[in-house]
Amino acid sequence: MLRSSTSPTLVSAGLPHEDRVHLRGSLPCGQLGVPLRGTRGPLVRTGFVSVVGRPNVGKSTLVNALVGEKVAITSPRPQTTRNAIRGILNQSDTQIVFVDTPGLHRPRTALGNRLNRLVYGSLEETDGVLFVLDATQKIGPGDRLIAERLLAAKATTIVVVNKTDLARKDQILEQLREAGEWEFAAYVPVSAAEGDGVELILDEITPLLDEGPQFFPTDIHMDQPERLYAAELIREKYLHRLREELPHSLAVVVDEIETRDSGTIYVAATAYVERKSQKGIVIGKGGSLLREVGAEARKDLERFFGGSVYLDIRVKIEEDWQRRDQTLDRLGF
Ligand SMILES: Nc1nc2c(ncn2[C@@H]2O[C@H](COP(=O)(O)OP(=O)(O)OP(=O)(O)O)[C@@H](O)[C@H]2O)c(=O)[nH]1
Ligand SMILES: [Mg+2]
Numbered sequence: 001m002l003r004s005s006t007s008p009t010l011v012s013a014g015l016p017h018e019d020r021v022h023l024r025g026s027l028p029c030g031q032l033g034v035p036l037r038g039t040r041g042p043l044v045r046t047g048f049v050s051v052v053g054r055p056n057v058g059k060s061t062l063v064n065a066l067v068g069e070k071v072a073i074t075s076p077r078p079q080t081t082r083n084a085i086r087g088i089l090n091q092s093d094t095q096i097v098f099v100d101t102p103g104l105h106r107p108r109t110a111l112g113n114r115l116n117r118l119v120y121g122s123l124e125e126t127d128g129v130l131f132v133l134d135a136t137q138k139i140g141p142g143d144r145l146i147a148e149r150l151l152a153a154k155a156t157t158i159v160v161v162n163k164t165d166l167a168r169k170d171q172i173l174e175q176l177r178e179a180g181e182w183e184f185a186a187y188v189p190v191s192a193a194e195g196d197g198v199e200l201i202l203d204e205i206t207p208l209l210d211e212g213p214q215f216f217p218t219d220i221h222m223d224q225p226e227r228l229y230a231a232e233l234i235r236e237k238y239l240h241r242l243r244e245e246l247p248h249s250l251a252v253v254v255d256e257i258e259t260r261d262s263g264t265i266y267v268a269a270t271a272y273v274e275r276k277s278q279k280g281i282v283i284g285k286g287g288s289l290l291r292e293v294g295a296e297a298r299k300d301l302e303r304f305f306g307g308s309v310y311l312d313i314r315v316k317i318e319e320d321w322q323r324r325d326q327t328l329d330r331l332g333f
Helices: 059-067 110-125 141-152 169-180 198-208 226-239 276-283 285-305 325-331
Strands: 044-053 085-091 094-100 128-134 157-162 186-189 210-212 251-259 265-273 309-317
Touching (some): 044 141, 059 085, 059 198, 128 141, 226 251, 226 265, 276 309
Protein backbone atom coordinates (compact mmCIF):
# COMPACT_ATOMS: atom_id res chain seq x y z
CA MET A 1 0.00 0.00 0.00
CA LEU A 2 1.09 3.48 -0.87
CA ARG A 3 1.69 5.77 2.05
CA SER A 4 3.78 8.79 1.26
CA SER A 5 3.99 12.10 -0.64
CA THR A 6 2.12 15.35 0.01
CA SER A 7 1.14 16.75 3.36
CA PRO A 8 -2.41 16.15 4.54
CA THR A 9 -5.34 18.45 4.17
CA LEU A 10 -6.84 18.72 7.59
CA VAL A 11 -10.33 19.92 8.12
CA SER A 12 -11.70 20.01 11.58
CA ALA A 13 -15.10 21.39 12.46
CA GLY A 14 -15.50 23.59 15.50
CA LEU A 15 -12.22 25.46 15.21
CA PRO A 16 -12.25 29.17 14.47
CA HIS A 17 -11.87 29.70 10.72
CA GLU A 18 -8.33 31.08 11.01
CA ASP A 19 -7.11 28.04 12.88
CA ARG A 20 -7.85 25.57 10.17
CA VAL A 21 -5.18 24.12 8.01
CA HIS A 22 -5.92 25.60 4.60
CA LEU A 23 -5.03 23.89 1.42
CA ARG A 24 -7.88 25.38 -0.49
CA GLY A 25 -8.25 24.04 -3.97
CA SER A 26 -4.81 22.51 -3.87
CA LEU A 27 -6.11 18.99 -4.35
CA PRO A 28 -8.22 18.22 -7.42
CA CYS A 29 -11.43 16.39 -6.47
CA GLY A 30 -10.84 12.71 -6.10
CA GLN A 31 -7.09 12.95 -6.06
CA LEU A 32 -6.01 11.86 -2.66
CA GLY A 33 -3.45 13.84 -0.74
CA VAL A 34 -1.80 10.89 0.94
CA PRO A 35 -0.73 11.79 4.45
CA LEU A 36 2.73 11.29 5.74
CA ARG A 37 2.77 8.65 8.37
CA GLY A 38 3.93 10.67 11.29
CA THR A 39 5.50 10.02 14.61
CA ARG A 40 2.42 11.06 16.49
CA GLY A 41 1.27 9.24 19.57
CA PRO A 42 1.43 5.60 20.55
CA LEU A 43 1.16 2.63 18.23
CA VAL A 44 -2.41 1.77 17.31
CA ARG A 45 -4.08 -0.54 14.86
CA THR A 46 -4.49 1.60 11.77
CA GLY A 47 -5.16 1.47 8.05
CA PHE A 48 -7.30 2.46 5.09
CA VAL A 49 -10.61 0.78 4.28
CA SER A 50 -12.36 1.48 0.96
CA VAL A 51 -16.14 1.46 0.86
CA VAL A 52 -17.42 0.37 -2.56
CA GLY A 53 -20.66 -0.74 -4.18
CA ARG A 54 -23.31 0.24 -6.70
CA PRO A 55 -24.85 3.72 -6.55
CA ASN A 56 -27.39 4.43 -3.80
CA VAL A 57 -26.73 1.31 -1.68
CA GLY A 58 -25.84 3.51 1.31
CA LYS A 59 -22.03 3.74 1.24
CA SER A 60 -21.88 7.36 2.37
CA THR A 61 -24.53 6.81 5.04
CA LEU A 62 -22.43 3.91 6.28
CA VAL A 63 -19.19 5.90 6.38
CA ASN A 64 -20.95 8.63 8.35
CA ALA A 65 -22.30 6.02 10.77
CA LEU A 66 -18.88 4.39 11.19
CA VAL A 67 -17.11 7.70 11.79
CA GLY A 68 -19.94 9.15 13.86
CA GLU A 69 -19.87 12.45 11.95
CA LYS A 70 -21.22 13.69 8.65
CA VAL A 71 -18.19 13.51 6.42
CA ALA A 72 -20.00 12.68 3.17
CA ILE A 73 -23.25 13.97 1.76
CA THR A 74 -26.07 11.50 1.09
CA SER A 75 -29.23 11.60 -1.00
CA PRO A 76 -31.91 9.38 -2.50
CA ARG A 77 -30.47 10.12 -5.97
CA PRO A 78 -27.98 7.62 -7.39
CA GLN A 79 -24.44 8.88 -8.06
CA THR A 80 -24.40 11.37 -5.25
CA THR A 81 -20.75 10.88 -4.30
CA ARG A 82 -18.23 12.14 -6.85
CA ASN A 83 -14.91 11.97 -5.02
CA ALA A 84 -13.04 9.66 -2.72
CA ILE A 85 -13.83 11.04 0.72
CA ARG A 86 -11.83 10.04 3.76
CA GLY A 87 -13.57 9.75 7.09
CA ILE A 88 -11.41 9.03 10.14
CA LEU A 89 -12.51 6.99 13.13
CA ASN A 90 -10.34 7.49 16.20
CA GLN A 91 -10.61 5.13 19.14
CA SER A 92 -8.22 4.55 22.01
CA ASP A 93 -6.35 1.76 20.23
CA THR A 94 -7.36 2.18 16.58
CA GLN A 95 -7.41 4.78 13.82
CA ILE A 96 -9.36 3.64 10.78
CA VAL A 97 -9.53 5.77 7.64
CA PHE A 98 -12.67 4.92 5.67
CA VAL A 99 -12.58 5.93 2.01
CA ASP A 100 -16.10 6.59 0.72
CA THR A 101 -16.21 6.21 -3.07
CA PRO A 102 -18.61 6.99 -5.93
CA GLY A 103 -21.12 4.24 -6.80
CA LEU A 104 -19.79 1.90 -9.49
CA HIS A 105 -22.04 1.94 -12.56
CA ARG A 106 -21.93 1.46 -16.30
CA PRO A 107 -20.48 4.82 -17.34
CA ARG A 108 -22.28 6.92 -19.95
CA THR A 109 -20.18 10.05 -19.65
CA ALA A 110 -16.56 11.08 -19.29
CA LEU A 111 -17.39 11.86 -15.65
CA GLY A 112 -18.71 8.32 -15.11
CA ASN A 113 -15.49 6.88 -16.53
CA ARG A 114 -13.39 9.02 -14.24
CA LEU A 115 -15.42 8.08 -11.18
CA ASN A 116 -15.18 4.36 -11.87
CA ARG A 117 -11.42 4.65 -12.38
CA LEU A 118 -11.19 6.53 -9.09
CA VAL A 119 -12.93 3.69 -7.23
CA TYR A 120 -10.74 0.97 -8.66
CA GLY A 121 -7.68 3.16 -8.00
CA SER A 122 -8.67 3.39 -4.33
CA LEU A 123 -8.43 -0.39 -4.07
CA GLU A 124 -4.71 -0.24 -4.73
CA GLU A 125 -4.14 1.71 -1.54
CA THR A 126 -6.31 -0.14 0.87
CA ASP A 127 -5.97 -2.58 3.75
CA GLY A 128 -9.52 -3.82 3.42
CA VAL A 129 -12.74 -3.26 1.52
CA LEU A 130 -16.34 -2.89 2.62
CA PHE A 131 -18.46 -4.06 -0.31
CA VAL A 132 -21.95 -2.69 0.31
CA LEU A 133 -25.13 -4.36 -1.01
CA ASP A 134 -28.71 -3.13 -0.71
CA ALA A 135 -30.79 -5.74 1.11
CA THR A 136 -33.97 -4.55 -0.59
CA GLN A 137 -32.62 -5.27 -4.08
CA LYS A 138 -31.65 -8.56 -5.66
CA ILE A 139 -27.97 -9.04 -6.38
CA GLY A 140 -27.55 -7.95 -10.01
CA PRO A 141 -24.91 -7.91 -12.75
CA GLY A 142 -23.48 -4.66 -11.35
CA ASP A 143 -22.84 -6.29 -7.95
CA ARG A 144 -21.38 -9.39 -9.59
CA LEU A 145 -18.97 -7.34 -11.66
CA ILE A 146 -17.72 -5.56 -8.54
CA ALA A 147 -17.37 -8.88 -6.71
CA GLU A 148 -15.29 -10.27 -9.58
CA ARG A 149 -13.02 -7.24 -9.54
CA LEU A 150 -12.53 -7.55 -5.78
CA LEU A 151 -11.78 -11.26 -6.02
CA ALA A 152 -9.33 -10.63 -8.86
CA ALA A 153 -7.62 -7.88 -6.84
CA LYS A 154 -7.40 -10.28 -3.86
CA ALA A 155 -8.69 -7.47 -1.66
CA THR A 156 -9.66 -8.52 1.86
CA THR A 157 -13.36 -7.85 1.61
CA ILE A 158 -16.18 -7.63 4.09
CA VAL A 159 -19.63 -7.73 2.52
CA VAL A 160 -22.08 -5.35 4.18
CA VAL A 161 -25.75 -6.04 3.52
CA ASN A 162 -27.29 -2.64 4.19
CA LYS A 163 -30.82 -1.24 4.64
CA THR A 164 -31.93 -4.21 6.74
CA ASP A 165 -34.52 -1.93 8.36
CA LEU A 166 -36.34 -1.82 5.01
CA ALA A 167 -35.96 -5.50 4.08
CA ARG A 168 -37.82 -8.65 5.09
CA LYS A 169 -35.88 -11.33 6.96
CA ASP A 170 -36.11 -13.74 4.02
CA GLN A 171 -34.69 -11.05 1.69
CA ILE A 172 -31.73 -10.53 3.99
CA LEU A 173 -31.08 -14.26 4.33
CA GLU A 174 -31.31 -14.76 0.58
CA GLN A 175 -28.81 -11.94 -0.02
CA LEU A 176 -26.40 -13.40 2.52
CA ARG A 177 -26.75 -16.86 0.96
CA GLU A 178 -26.18 -15.61 -2.58
CA ALA A 179 -23.31 -13.28 -1.69
CA GLY A 180 -21.87 -16.06 0.48
CA GLU A 181 -20.93 -17.92 -2.71
CA TRP A 182 -18.20 -15.34 -3.31
CA GLU A 183 -16.54 -16.52 -0.10
CA PHE A 184 -15.34 -13.12 1.05
CA ALA A 185 -13.78 -12.67 4.48
CA ALA A 186 -16.97 -11.75 6.37
CA TYR A 187 -20.65 -10.87 5.94
CA VAL A 188 -22.41 -8.30 8.10
CA PRO A 189 -26.07 -7.24 7.84
CA VAL A 190 -26.56 -3.62 8.97
CA SER A 191 -28.84 -0.64 8.89
CA ALA A 192 -26.49 2.28 8.32
CA ALA A 193 -29.38 4.72 8.69
CA GLU A 194 -30.22 3.40 12.16
CA GLY A 195 -26.68 2.46 13.16
CA ASP A 196 -27.61 -1.21 13.66
CA GLY A 197 -24.75 -3.66 13.18
CA VAL A 198 -22.13 -0.98 12.57
CA GLU A 199 -20.09 -2.10 15.60
CA LEU A 200 -19.92 -5.60 14.12
CA ILE A 201 -18.17 -4.19 11.06
CA LEU A 202 -15.51 -2.67 13.31
CA ASP A 203 -15.04 -6.03 15.04
CA GLU A 204 -14.29 -7.58 11.64
CA ILE A 205 -12.01 -4.79 10.39
CA THR A 206 -9.80 -4.21 13.41
CA PRO A 207 -7.94 -7.54 13.25
CA LEU A 208 -7.07 -6.82 9.59
CA LEU A 209 -5.07 -3.72 10.48
CA ASP A 210 -1.37 -3.47 11.28
CA GLU A 211 0.03 -1.68 14.28
CA GLY A 212 1.71 1.64 13.63
CA PRO A 213 1.62 5.35 14.43
CA GLN A 214 -1.52 7.27 13.51
CA PHE A 215 -1.81 8.75 10.02
CA PHE A 216 -3.79 11.75 11.26
CA PRO A 217 -4.08 13.75 14.47
CA THR A 218 -6.71 12.11 16.66
CA ASP A 219 -8.98 15.17 16.86
CA ILE A 220 -10.01 15.29 13.22
CA HIS A 221 -12.61 13.15 11.53
CA MET A 222 -12.22 13.99 7.89
CA ASP A 223 -9.63 14.84 5.36
CA GLN A 224 -10.81 16.99 2.51
CA PRO A 225 -10.30 20.60 1.49
CA GLU A 226 -12.88 22.83 3.18
CA ARG A 227 -13.85 24.33 -0.18
CA LEU A 228 -14.79 20.88 -1.41
CA TYR A 229 -16.76 20.04 1.73
CA ALA A 230 -18.62 23.35 1.58
CA ALA A 231 -19.50 22.75 -2.08
CA GLU A 232 -20.78 19.28 -1.21
CA LEU A 233 -23.06 20.65 1.51
CA ILE A 234 -24.60 23.03 -1.01
CA ARG A 235 -24.99 20.32 -3.67
CA GLU A 236 -26.66 18.04 -1.12
CA LYS A 237 -29.42 20.56 -0.48
CA TYR A 238 -30.10 20.66 -4.20
CA LEU A 239 -30.07 16.86 -4.60
CA HIS A 240 -32.92 16.55 -2.15
CA ARG A 241 -35.03 18.91 -4.24
CA LEU A 242 -34.18 18.19 -7.87
CA ARG A 243 -35.69 15.42 -9.99
CA GLU A 244 -34.83 13.33 -13.03
CA GLU A 245 -31.56 14.09 -14.78
CA LEU A 246 -30.95 17.41 -13.08
CA PRO A 247 -29.01 16.05 -10.09
CA HIS A 248 -26.50 14.59 -12.54
CA SER A 249 -26.24 17.86 -14.45
CA LEU A 250 -25.43 19.89 -11.36
CA ALA A 251 -21.92 20.66 -10.14
CA VAL A 252 -21.10 23.08 -7.34
CA VAL A 253 -17.77 24.84 -6.96
CA VAL A 254 -16.87 27.07 -4.03
CA ASP A 255 -14.84 29.91 -5.50
CA GLU A 256 -13.95 31.79 -2.35
CA ILE A 257 -14.05 31.55 1.42
CA GLU A 258 -13.02 34.69 3.23
CA THR A 259 -13.35 35.90 6.79
CA ARG A 260 -14.57 39.49 6.69
CA ASP A 261 -13.60 42.14 9.26
CA SER A 262 -17.00 41.73 10.93
CA GLY A 263 -16.08 38.08 11.60
CA THR A 264 -18.65 36.83 9.09
CA ILE A 265 -17.37 34.13 6.77
CA TYR A 266 -18.14 34.97 3.16
CA VAL A 267 -18.63 31.92 0.94
CA ALA A 268 -18.99 32.43 -2.83
CA ALA A 269 -20.18 29.42 -4.81
CA THR A 270 -21.17 28.68 -8.37
CA ALA A 271 -23.76 26.08 -9.30
CA TYR A 272 -23.13 24.79 -12.82
CA VAL A 273 -25.87 23.27 -14.95
CA GLU A 274 -25.65 21.91 -18.47
CA ARG A 275 -28.50 23.68 -20.27
CA LYS A 276 -30.41 26.95 -20.27
CA SER A 277 -33.68 25.22 -19.31
CA GLN A 278 -31.98 23.81 -16.20
CA LYS A 279 -30.79 27.21 -15.07
CA GLY A 280 -34.37 28.38 -14.56
CA ILE A 281 -35.21 25.29 -12.49
CA VAL A 282 -32.17 25.63 -10.26
CA ILE A 283 -32.97 29.28 -9.59
CA GLY A 284 -36.71 28.68 -9.14
CA LYS A 285 -39.61 31.08 -9.58
CA GLY A 286 -38.44 34.53 -8.57
CA GLY A 287 -35.29 32.93 -7.15
CA SER A 288 -37.29 30.81 -4.67
CA LEU A 289 -35.29 27.57 -4.95
CA LEU A 290 -31.97 29.36 -4.82
CA ARG A 291 -33.11 31.12 -1.63
CA GLU A 292 -34.36 27.91 0.03
CA VAL A 293 -31.22 25.95 -0.83
CA GLY A 294 -29.06 28.86 0.24
CA ALA A 295 -30.78 29.14 3.62
CA GLU A 296 -30.46 25.39 4.31
CA ALA A 297 -26.85 25.21 3.17
CA ARG A 298 -25.97 28.26 5.23
CA LYS A 299 -27.15 26.52 8.41
CA ASP A 300 -24.84 23.56 7.70
CA LEU A 301 -21.95 25.85 6.80
CA GLU A 302 -22.38 27.83 10.02
CA ARG A 303 -22.28 24.63 12.03
CA PHE A 304 -19.15 23.55 10.16
CA PHE A 305 -17.31 26.87 10.38
CA GLY A 306 -18.58 27.60 13.87
CA GLY A 307 -19.59 31.18 13.00
CA SER A 308 -21.92 33.30 10.96
CA VAL A 309 -21.79 32.74 7.19
CA TYR A 310 -22.84 34.87 4.24
CA LEU A 311 -23.47 32.52 1.31
CA ASP A 312 -23.57 33.78 -2.24
CA ILE A 313 -24.59 31.22 -4.90
CA ARG A 314 -24.50 32.04 -8.61
CA VAL A 315 -25.88 29.77 -11.32
CA LYS A 316 -23.99 29.34 -14.58
CA ILE A 317 -24.37 27.19 -17.68
CA GLU A 318 -21.44 24.98 -18.60
CA GLU A 319 -22.73 23.03 -21.58
CA ASP A 320 -22.42 19.25 -21.34
CA TRP A 321 -19.77 19.52 -18.64
CA GLN A 322 -20.13 15.83 -17.72
CA ARG A 323 -19.00 14.79 -21.18
CA ARG A 324 -16.11 17.19 -21.75
CA ASP A 325 -12.72 16.26 -20.44
CA GLN A 326 -11.43 19.82 -20.43
CA THR A 327 -14.40 21.07 -18.43
CA LEU A 328 -14.08 18.17 -16.01
CA ASP A 329 -10.46 19.15 -15.45
CA ARG A 330 -11.48 22.75 -14.85
CA LEU A 331 -14.27 21.80 -12.44
CA GLY A 332 -11.76 19.74 -10.51
CA PHE A 333 -12.76 16.16 -11.28
N1 LIG B 1 -33.90 3.03 5.35
C1 LIG B 1 -32.59 3.13 5.09
N2 LIG B 1 -32.14 4.01 4.19
C2 LIG B 1 -30.81 4.06 3.97
C3 LIG B 1 -29.89 3.23 4.66
N3 LIG B 1 -28.65 3.53 4.21
C4 LIG B 1 -28.81 4.51 3.29
N4 LIG B 1 -30.10 4.82 3.14
C5 LIG B 1 -30.68 5.81 2.22
O1 LIG B 1 -30.35 5.43 0.90
C6 LIG B 1 -30.10 6.58 0.09
C7 LIG B 1 -28.71 6.49 -0.52
O2 LIG B 1 -27.75 6.61 0.51
P1 LIG B 1 -26.26 7.10 0.21
O3 LIG B 1 -25.51 6.88 1.47
O4 LIG B 1 -26.26 8.44 -0.39
O5 LIG B 1 -25.86 6.01 -0.87
P2 LIG B 1 -24.46 5.85 -1.65
O6 LIG B 1 -24.20 4.40 -1.81
O7 LIG B 1 -23.40 6.64 -1.00
O8 LIG B 1 -24.84 6.48 -3.06
P3 LIG B 1 -23.84 7.05 -4.21
O9 LIG B 1 -22.96 8.07 -3.58
O10 LIG B 1 -24.80 7.64 -5.18
O11 LIG B 1 -23.11 5.88 -4.77
C8 LIG B 1 -30.28 7.78 1.00
O12 LIG B 1 -31.59 8.28 0.83
C9 LIG B 1 -30.09 7.20 2.40
O13 LIG B 1 -30.80 7.91 3.39
C10 LIG B 1 -30.41 2.30 5.62
O14 LIG B 1 -29.70 1.55 6.29
N5 LIG B 1 -31.76 2.29 5.79
MG1 LIG C 1 -22.29 8.20 -1.69
